[in-house]
Amino acid sequence: MVVTVKLFAYFRDGRFKEAASTFLEEKTTPQDVIESLKIDMEDVGVIMVNNRHAATDYCLQQNDVLAIFPRIGGG
DSSP states (O other), rough: OEEEEEGGGGTTTTSEEEEEEEEETTOOOHHHHHHHHOOOGEEEEEEEEEEEEEETTTTOTTEEEEEEEOOOOOO
């Protein structure tokens, strides 16, 4: 299936900003994508699918847009 993956902030370093037309197997989850990109799950702050918050175990669908944001710290 085709899913667009968008990365934000330092997740783009050495990767990409947006990968349209990423081919994924059926029943792929955001966690599967994150792990395939070698991003530590502890660094992930927000996962959105089609501009809505999504759980790590959501089953992605054809033409979904997956956005992955890092945790934001400050002080």
